[in-house]
Amino acid sequence: MSLLHLAVLSPLLLALLIPFLHKHFRNIHTGWFLLPLPAVLFGYFLQFISVTRHGDTVMESLPWISSLGIDFSLKIDGLGLLFALLITGIGALVVLYSIYYLSPEKEKLNTFYIYLLLFMGAMLGVVLSDNLIVLYSFWELTSFSSFLLIGYWNHKERSRYGAQKSMLITVFGGLSMLGGILLLYIITGTFSISETIAMSNEVVNHPLFTATLILFLLGAFTKSAQFPFHIWLPDAMEAPTPVSAYLHSATMVKAGIYLVARMTPVFAHSGTWVWLVAGIGVITLFWGSFSAVKQTDLKAILAFSTVSQLGMIMSLLGIGAAALHYGTIKDGYYIVAVTAAVFHLINHATFKGSLFMVTGIIDHETGTRDIRKLGGLMNFMPITFTLAIIGTFSMAGVPPFNGFLSKEMFFTGMLRVAEMDIFSLETWGILFPVIAWSASVFTFLYSMIYVFKTFTGKYQPEKLEKKPHEAPIGMLVSPVILASLVIIFGIFPNVLSHNIISPAMGSILPSLLADGESFDVHISHWHGFSPELFMTLGVIVLGLLLFKTLSKWTGIYRIFPERLSLNHLYDGGLEMIEVASRNITKTYMNGFIRTYLVYIFSFLIFILATTMIYKDAFKLDFSNVAPIRFFEVVLVLIMAVSAITILFAKSRLTSIILLGAVGYTVALFFVIFRAPDLALTQLVIETVSVALFLLAFYHLPQIRRNEERIRFKLTNALISIGVGAIVTLIALSSHSNKMFDSISQYYVENTYKKAGGENMVNVILVDFRGFDTMFEITVLGIAALGIFAMIKLRMTRGKEQE
């Protein structure tokens, strides 16, 4: 285990300690114990920049299930490092912010921080794993922790709804991705990402390629809230605001982006990939920003804005993938899209993180997030207002903030799509810049709505729960740091370009680089009077115009009926599934154990008989059997007579005793066939179960005679005779068909030599097949707990009703 493994697992390990810390240091806010960890991890990951900036990577491997090709291998390269820094850096700021946001008196801080740590560890695992199965495991863990965090205020109905929705959608995607991983394994024979990338040529030409690609993209699109799976993200806003800032804008939703970026070297050679990633990305970009305008909840605006920005990064990655078709880095005309994607990823984390924190402050200090109630807060919260201005103007793409730079590069990338001559982009490619530009207008618009509807306009104190005032200094530290980054990256973008952006691009487009080469990234503010500049100006002018005339045209949002919305489809679909499955279940589950036994035994007969006939395995060969002795005949007769008599028994006691007789006779059979262990077990089991029957029936009321008599039922008779016949036939056939040597000789030889025992049966139980035994006793334990729970629950419910 290397230091790197420890770093990835450290949040999970700290999570184990949280309950104790929470319990024993009640007067200290639990968040303070957490804060050092992401900060230290951030410092730890920072030192890897010196490695990745030269295009080198760090690889640490820990054998896990080596026989299946699953190793806990971690790899630090430019892309993974960028995400690791985001996770730990934003993580530290969010923890600091949450200390002031969540009050230790009202909230269950221990569970909150355990979930948060689970998420942090899982997310680090996702971005640093080099093994697809390990990546998948961490991926699902992020879904689970997100589920728990969204449902953190689980007394609220909306929280539970949002948590379930996000869980269903992201886990659906996760399972699809697992399918993709398995298909990829079938193609390449390895789970290692590095090895898979090296084999990308074989992957592209494989017949399973398209299926694999689509399954992977389902995983990425659901996680990153791409159209039409974006509907879970707005509902996820029920989580506490620090969580929204961290999981649902800065890190977890970018896991899908990470996956797309990571798999680009494998899949990008196909037109399907370029079209799907870029196309869905652009649709999401437009739909997200278009829907954001009609929202009235500040967090809902940010949620749709996140959806739209994720779509933007996604589309840039899709277009960047097309760059692979144009040879080398020398004519890096289309690579600008990938640069923009990576740069905007960082920028989005900074400005959206600070905006979420600003929203949290507004919510915290006024008691509402509804823009219809807010207004004129500028005078009460000057610092928050400044932060909001920086964040929104960066989001809108206004100079000199970092959002402007990445937005310009985004336009450049989109404009160049129209010039591409592959995958029929020359005809439809023109749509990309058009949609992208109109989406940007809406982005500008909702940014303005966010800041001006909240901070300017009429102050309405009667609608607010609290009297607004500036937030405490602790809550302001984190957003101030993020907002400063927005400005610093805006003015000096090139601090990032060589250290972070270029190595990350090297991981996304490795095939364009020769050995030792790296992408030469230079971001500048002024490109001359280029089309991009005019596009930005157009966005600002039209955006302002639309903002001024907002009330005149918002009617268009009502044209689209609620009944046709995706949310309606989701809710309706869920309900339909529930109703349909309940109805199907009702047709055969009637609550009587005897009916279920009929199903089980009929199926047993059916499946066994079919297999035996299909395989032509019925074969009776009496040449090698021992003669039947008198003693055995007597035992069989006793057994048969007792079994048949049970059917006619008039009292329960008689039935129990007769059943016991059958059991003991079987034990005698084991004795004469020299199986002492079996005989002993059978004897004791029989004794205990007879006692159990007696105990259970001891208190039952006397049952009237006419109910006691079992009526003759043809089906039941046929089924019981059928089971008997089929089992007998299988026993005889298995004796007659000797297809391979018996394994018993192995045990005879090795029981003493390898396990130091002489009783073969027991040595098999505890040693050779110890795994079986272990799981058997586990199953036994679960069964006992089940019986305990069922009976105890029934008893307490009975008491409540009385």
Next chain:
Amino acid sequence: MKTNDVILQTVTKFTLFVIILFSIHLFFAGHYYPGGGFIGGLMTSGAIVLLLLAFDIKTVKAILPIDYIKVIAIGLLFSIGTGAGALILDMPFLTHAFTYVDLPLLGKTSLHTAVLFDTGVFLVVIGVTMTIIQTIGESE
């Protein structure tokens, strides 16, 4: 319902110890002669069931104040712990070890990690049987 079962109760008081001793013998004999954790555990449960039949559940609970669900948990810990112990020594899960030692009075004796595993089985079987019987018996 008052029944006169003096004979059963008196006999039980004697035989109980014999059965339990025998079950412990079966448990330890397992590796060389018929027996083992499964049979031993069942036999012990049989003894307790006999006690239940002769006296009533309340009395037995007073004599043996054991939470059988915890017995299941401890048993499972034994079995899985023995298996996991091998991992610490960098061996595959559930690798057993054995050796022979000379003890005073007993002479040459074998020591097995399999016994620890079997102890788990023994405890789980007792726990499961008694949990089921006790819950069903109490439920009236």
